[in-house]
Amino acid sequence: MLRLRATSLQCNPHLSVINDAGQLSNDAGMILPIEFTNRIHLKNLIRNTIFFNDERKFAKISFVYLFEFTLMLRIAGYCTDSAANTWRQDPAIRIALGEYGVASQASISRFIASLTQDNLVETQNLLLKLADVVLKDPSRTEMILDIDSTHLDTFGHQEHATYNGHYSANGYHPLLVFDDATGLLLGAQLRPGNVYTSSDADTFIAPILDHLKALRPDMNITVRGDSGFAKPEFYAACAKRSVKFIVRLKKNNRINELTTTATQATEMTTDFQSEDHELDYQVKIWADNYRVIVHSESKAESFLWDDHTLLVTNDTKIPCETLITRYRQRGRVEDLIKELKAGFAFDKTDSHSFTMNAARALISAVAYNIVQLFKLILIPFDARKTIATLRFELLHFTGKITHHAHRIVLHLASSQVFSGFIGNVLNDILQM
Template sequence: MQCNTNVTVTADGGQLSNDAGLVLFQEFLHRINFRQLANQCLKLPDQRRFWKASMIDIFLEKLLLDVAGYLHDSSANDWQRDPVLAATLGSSRLVSQPSLSRFFKRLEDADLDDFRKLIWQVAALAFRLSGQSRFVLDIDSTHCDTFGNQERSAFNAHYMAYGYHPQVVFDQESGLLLDALMRPGNEYTGKEADKFVETTFSRLSALPQSTSVIIRGDSGFAAPKFYEMCDTHGVDFLVRLKANSKLGKLAETALVDCPPKYEESKCVYHEFKYQAASWGKARRVIVCSTHTADELVPWNHAFVVTSLASEAPETLFKTYRQRGNAENQIKELKCGFGFDKTDSSTFARNTARALITGIAYNLVQLFKQLFVSEDRRSTISSLRFSLFHIAGRITWHARRVVIHLASNYVYKNWFSRLMDEVHQLAT
């Protein structure tokens, strides 16, 4: 080292693990019977004649790679030599990067639907354990960059980039991903959003404890078919409307008796009934009209169409604005788990990668809900730093394997307490 010439750094410390803390997450997966749940949901095709690791084994390794933050398949080559993972998972179940590539190559379109089903099943398990009965959903779309001539990649004028344009829907309270649909990059934000949410609505209504569901969306989802789908399933909605001349005139008419003062800022909430030409019936539109001090424009209007009849417009706008949390959840899904990584050449394989990261994301959300409830906003990066990426080594005593965590591990008391809580988890 140049800062201290008496110190030399080498990478020959022996068979140590940098991910010994993952035993906590493996124990958590065991306690919630995740392997059994995955076997029930996934019917992965496997026509191999000689194999050591099953398709479920390979899927679980990819899942753990995503949880640990190793988002490149080549990381599997080093994991094969990890002593702790080899001891806990079994060395025969740890596969190399070529095996992961062949895993994705064998997947079929039906398997993508199974992955989406597993995303929901993890969320449903979380709802059952928490007893959550009220749901506020956020539907949105996001962008995944592609590079080269990847299948179904297309230019998106909004993002000014080539890629995919998936739709996602989250539950606000738990932060859980309820469904995800990968699409070509040139598809409009809200295209066929009614079909996308229909399955989620049906699943939520089937929950025994479900009492109410509200869904929020930006102006990209302002479509009559979307409203009608919500009506059919008894789901209330709050959807932003793009301003137009007719809406503007209606809002200005309602404010004739309260003109703003040029030097004072002012905000007025009001509402009216409105029916666009494509709507089957008139609907309630709430308006937030604001004037900023010293601006020449009298009013700036924001419009939201809703099926909620009793709440005051100000209350509903406050509820609608909280949908900004969905951006944080999308950021965590992409930056924390690699939802937007498109390493494969085909659309189906890239979709499978994204959906597996969605499953990993939900499992971590469930873990936080159960054991890190004091700070559920903590990101996967902080969990990796404090709980998963821990130095460790193993020793053998008779037929038992002992995992030794670093003696100077700062969070060892917390880790020990969490392990006890995982063991006591009743599912």
């Protein structure tokens, strides 16, 4: 640990700064997510879901503890393995996780390097099991899923990192599925950078839909996707499981012709106007005759319809206007992806191995879901707080550790601005 010499300050020559305070924690608030994960039995979930191939002899720290410690690092915002070397000395972290639950950079790096493709699939399952904590609520009868892809930049010679023309950059092109109502991440899959948006989207979403249908057979599920997912195999994967889909269509000559015929204006208007129509448009390779809707908009003082939004769906009952509105509400997924990247380092791709980069991305995804559960259960009135706000208000504050006979006390500053918020959250955790 870097030691500071006693240094006088110009603002007050009588004031010196030195980091020799001993039993002080800079992240005392991390006891909250650590206690929360104990209440939801995270260790048991990991043990029963991910089966690590641990070939080490005489190891003091199990892979389950290493996994949990890495998750806590992500939640705290320390997204490099080397941060563990200093953070493991934090007294509150050592006490809360246990002496054998704090690891060094070398232990974490070796652990991630040991993860296999099977472990990646099992970590995907862990994402779903965490989401089950709230998705199994019987009062909820409808679920809207947003599937999307994003780009992760790479720098160097990472395995399978290739050029993506859409983003004009080298990197990876992962798939993601979120639950719109809760913001929970239900699936994440790292892919090479040059694959098309819908590549393997049907096989990616199928096990997720199967899991949700098994969990809640009565749930009405709708999947939303942009034009990158306009693929017959994707439609069929949803329809086969009695899941509705709303996917944007790309324009072609046939659609342009039908759209022009259906939306010809009869007179010039002085105000903005919009219309919705259903098109008689089918493709032979579609497994069924799906419904195609066009939403057209016209600017004021124009005979022309300037903008057209085309959707394909297997939902035959909901009115056109409702489907258009429902599709446009998928914009929130961009904020969730941004939170996943900026808040949990999902886009950290500094390993040469593709498997290791995929493992790091999934660890970030699990940390993200833990925080989402934390917010949904403990602060549902403000569940859209970002992790940056939570770290400022709940996690990163100073505490002093004192040892007494048979007990340890964590003292918080009486002048802590958010002490009331912290106390309420802790009481709610203890009552779980």
